[in-house]
Amino acid sequence: MPASAASRSGVFVPHKLPWHKRCAVELLCALIRLLAATWRTKWVATTKAAEEANRKVSSVIFCIWHNRLAMGVVSYNADARKRWRSEGIAAVVSASRDGAFLASILEHFGMEPIRGSSSRRGAQALLEATTFALEKNYNVVITPDGPRGPCYKIQEGIISLAQLTGKPIMPVAYEARPKLVMRSWDKFQVPLPFAKCTYFYAEPVYVPREADEAERQKIRAHLERVMLEINTP
Numbered sequence: 001m002p003a004s005a006a007s008r009s010g011v012f013v014p015h016k017l018p019w020h021k022r023c024a025v026e027l028l029c030a031l032i033r034l035l036a037a038t039w040r041t042k043w044v045a046t047t048k049a050a051e052e053a054n055r056k057v058s059s060v061i062f063c064i065w066h067n068r069l070a071m072g073v074v075s076y077n078a079d080a081r082k083r084w085r086s087e088g089i090a091a092v093v094s095a096s097r098d099g100a101f102l103a104s105i106l107e108h109f110g111m112e113p114i115r116g117s118s119s120r121r122g123a124q125a126l127l128e129a130t131t132f133a134l135e136k137n138y139n140v141v142i143t144p145d146g147p148r149g150p151c152y153k154i155q156e157g158i159i160s161l162a163q164l165t166g167k168p169i170m171p172v173a174y175e176a177r178p179k180l181v182m183r184s185w186d187k188f189q190v191p192l193p194f195a196k197c198t199y200f201y202a203e204p205v206y207v208p209r210e211a212d213e214a215e216r217q218k219i220r221a222h223l224e225r226v227m228l229e230i231n232t233p
Contacts, residue, residue: 016100025101042197043080043199046200046230047202054084058084060170061142061165063142066147066149068172089110089139090112091114091142092114092157094147099115133165142158144158170205171201171230202226205223
C-alpha cells in the first residue's frame with residue numbers, strides 16, 4: 001500500500017520520504033547546524049511571575065507558532081530540556097508529504113515526531129502525544145496554527161492534550177535579528193548567519209480536567225492572546 005493511502009480499515013498511514021528527499025534532509029540539516037553555530041541565543045522570561053512559575057514545573061507542552069519552527073528545532077533539545085526537565089522531547093507534525101520532510105529533520109535533532117494534524121490522523125496523534133507526555137515524561141511541542149493555518153490562530157488540539165494530561169502549556173516566542181521572512185502562508189522565519197536569537201517564555205497555562213466547552217474556549221482565547229503579545233510579527 002502506498003504511504004499516502006488509507007488502508008481498508010480506514011486508518012490513514014503517514015507519508016514517508018523517498019530516497020532523494022532523504023538526501024535533501026541530510027544537506028538541509030548540515031546547513032541548519034552550520035547556521036546555528038553562528039547564532040547568539042538566550043532564553044528570557046517575559047515577566048518575573050513567569051520566571052517564578054516555571055521553576056515549579058517540569059515536563060510541559062510547548063506552544064509555538066508554525067513560522068518559528070526553524071529556531072525551535074535547534075534550541076529545544078539542548079536549551080529547553082535544561083529548564084523543563086524531561087526524558088526527551090516529541091513534536092506533533094503533519095501526516096502529509098511536507099510533514100514527512102519536517103519529521104525527518106526533527107529526528108536528526110533528537111526529537112520524536114508524532115504524525116498527525118487536525119485534518120489527518122488527529123485522534124491517533126493526540127493519543128500518541130498523551131502517551132509521550134504521561135508515560136514517557138516527554139516535553140511535547142505543538143504548533144497550534146499548523147500545518148495550514150490560519151496563521152496565529154490557536155486550534156483545539158493543544159487544549160485537548162493539556163486537559164487529558166494535566167501538563168501545563170508553555171507559551172514560547174522567538175525573535176531573530178537579522179532574519180529571512182519567506183513568502184509562505186505563515187511567513188516562515190529563518191535567522192540569518194550571526195543572528196541574535198532571543199527565546200521568550202510566558203507563564204504556564206493549565207486546562208482543568210473537568211473544564212467544559214465554555215471554559216476550554218476561554219482558555220484557548222487567553223492562550224492565543226498571550227502568544228500574540230509575546231511574539232513579534
